[in-house]
Amino acid sequence: MDQVFVIVNRLSESFLLNCRLFALTLLFSLPLGLLISFGSMSRFYPLRWLMRTLVWVVRGSPLMLQLMIIFYGPGLLSLSYTWPAGDTGRFVAATVAFVINYACYFSEIFRGGIESIPRGQYEAGLVLGMTKSQIFFKVTLLQVIKRILPPVGNEVITLVKDTSLARIIANKEIIMMAGEYSSKGLIWPLFATGIYFLVFVGVLTIMLDWLEKKLGYFRT
Amino acid sequence: MAVLEVKNMGKSYGTLEVLQKIDFSLEKGESLAIIGSSGSGKTTLLRCLNFLEKPDKGSIMVNNEVIFDALDPTTQRESEVRKKRLHFGLVFQNFNLFPQYTVLKNVTLAAELLAKERSDYKQGKKAIMNEIEDRAKRLLAQVGLSDKLDNYPHMISGGQQQRVAIARALALEPDILCFDEPTSALDPELTGEVLKVIRNLADENTTMIIVTHEMDFARDVADRVIFMDEGVIVEQGSPQEVFDNPREERTKQFLYRYKKDKDHSL
Ligand SMILES: Nc1ncnc2c1ncn2[C@@H]1O[C@H](COP(=O)(O)OP(=O)(O)OP(=O)(O)O)[C@@H](O)[C@H]1O
Ligand SMILES: [Mg+2]
Numbered sequence: 237m238d239q240v241f242v243i244v245n246r247l248s249e250s251f252l253l254n255c256r257l258f259a260l261t262l263l264f265s266l267p268l269g270l271l272i273s274f275g276s277m278s279r280f281y282p283l284r285w286l287m288r289t290l291v292w293v294v295r296g297s298p299l300m301l302q303l304m305i306i307f308y309g310p311g312l313l314s315l316s317y318t319w320p321a322g323d324t325g326r327f328v329a330a331t332v333a334f335v336i337n338y339a340c341y342f343s344e345i346f347r348g349g350i351e352s353i354p355r356g357q358y359e360a361g362l363v364l365g366m367t368k369s370q371i372f373f374k375v376t377l378l379q380v381i382k383r384i385l386p387p388v389g390n391e392v393i394t395l396v397k398d399t400s401l402a403r404i405i406a407n408k409e410i411i412m413m414a415g416e417y418s419s420k421g422l423i424w425p426l427f428a429t430g431i432y433f434l435v436f437v438g439v440l441t442i443m444l445d446w447l448e449k450k451l452g453y454f455r456t
Numbered sequence: 457m458a459v460l461e462v463k464n465m466g467k468s469y470g471t472l473e474v475l476q477k478i479d480f481s482l483e484k485g486e487s488l489a490i491i492g493s494s495g496s497g498k499t500t501l502l503r504c505l506n507f508l509e510k511p512d513k514g515s516i517m518v519n520n521e522v523i524f525d526a527l528d529p530t531t532q533r534e535s536e537v538r539k540k541r542l543h544f545g546l547v548f549q550n551f552n553l554f555p556q557y558t559v560l561k562n563v564t565l566a567a568e569l570l571a572k573e574r575s576d577y578k579q580g581k582k583a584i585m586n587e588i589e590d591r592a593k594r595l596l597a598q599v600g601l602s603d604k605l606d607n608y609p610h611m612i613s614g615g616q617q618q619r620v621a622i623a624r625a626l627a628l629e630p631d632i633l634c635f636d637e638p639t640s641a642l643d644p645e646l647t648g649e650v651l652k653v654i655r656n657l658a659d660e661n662t663t664m665i666i667v668t669h670e671m672d673f674a675r676d677v678a679d680r681v682i683f684m685d686e687g688v689i690v691e692q693g694s695p696q697e698v699f700d701n702p703r704e705e706r707t708k709q710f711l712y713r714y715k716k717d718k719d720h721s722l
Contacts, residue, residue: 356548356552359508359548359552362508364625365541365542365569366566366569367538374565375554378556
């Protein structure tokens with residue numbers, strides 16, 4: 237019984253790393269994704285090309301590979317900057333990789349959402365003497381959010397589970413921890429990790445549904 | 457005195473000349489109907505007036521001030537376009553109400569944003585906002601929607617949405633209110649209520665330009681009529697002149713075709 241308690245404790249601790257990675261990735265990748273989406277819609281051709289290439293490269297290669305390149309890259313290329321030593325460095329590198337990766341996915345969702353708003357909305361704003369930024373924030377944004385909520389929700393749920401990939405650069409996340417027990421012949425901790433993810437995703441799903449209902453008062 | 461004078465306006469998309477040598481003027485309080493077949497450039501003309509498109513040629517004068525001249529770049533500064541747009545209001549064919557705002561908020565939003573630029577906004581915030589809301593309520597009463605203030609656009613009919621759009625345009629007190637086929641996205645039984653609102657505006661001497669396919673309405677309401685075809689103004693005059701005694705062959709043909717279609721549908 238004691239052993240169960242210890243294991244659950246350690247699993248919970250390691251799941252905290254998944255949670256932190258999840259939260260930080262969302263915090264930074266959502267705004268960064270918005271910037272990238274603006275870039276990829278820019279009328280300035282080089283910027284648009286650059287952003288679309290970035291999105292292609294990032295979406296076109298495995299996140300696992302990106303994690304390794306971002307973590308080992310600076311050292312292997314003998315750049316002047318390398319990640320801080322120890323767990324901090326591993327975690328920061330993982331966060332950077334996740335943020336870039338998810339920002340690119342989000343940027344495409346945002347771009348699709350923004351482009352799906354009828355031009356008439358923008359023109360109605362112009363004719364009423366609004367500035368471009370007033371039109372974006374007061375007219376377009378909420379309609380975009382309503383439209384992209386389902387695909388963003390999908391990405392967010394995928395992110396929860398993707399956080400486990402951080403183990404590839406030796407972040408002690410929950411599956412890695414459970415794996416250590418299973419190599420000692422103990423299988424239930426692996427199943428237990430599944431419950432952590434299920435509960436987390438369950439709570440997220442409830443929150444996303446709530447948001448969707450909140451925005452149900454109007455139709456686009 | 458002419459509120460609006462358009463001189464020699466031209467607009468091309470690539471090699472397609474959509475507007476050519478557009479010349480007309482509008483007196484204060486006058487309502488002008490623009491008729492013409494599909495693709496003749498009516499929408500483009502309204503879009504040019506509202507600075508949604510930039511004409512390649514010609515000039516636009518409002519209250520004797522040149523607000524656009526294709527030959528004079530100083531009249532085309534991006535920074536001034538926004539203010540100049542406010543001379544005009546535009547009611548779109550498909551309303552373009554803001555779906556996330558109530559009927560009342562649709563009408564007040566732009567005025568509220570503009571008020572924030574006023575120098576006395578900070579001191580008089582409350583009074584200014586109340587005034588804007590009162591005016592919006594008056595306008596919505598005028599278009600018969602006092603009982604819909606708190607509804608969202610998807611809850612009301614197309615005809616009601618278009619009436620909100622009219623109130624929204626009026627809220628900024630434009631010198632000239634433009635309508636682009638305000639009833640053609642509506643079911644036939646809903647056009648009447650919108651046309652009635654526009655008729656009332658005409659009776660109150662609102663200066664208006666109405667692009668429409670409703671010939672009877674144009675004849676009834678307009679002080680003057682312009683017939684356009686293939687980007688040019690073929691004929692303009694009083695409704696009697698244009699509808700009853702058209703001089704140009706193209707006008708005759710257009711009206712004949714229209715009359716025949718109408719007889720068919722009866
Ligand atoms: N953005 C654009 N690019 C290219 N051509 C355009 C564009 N907008 C309009 N046109 C063309 O300009 C011509 C005039 O179009 P416009 O919409 O002004 O006609 P309209 O008189 O309003 O017709 P309708 O009665 O069908 O509304 C058409 O031949 C149209 O195809
Ligand atoms: Mg048109």
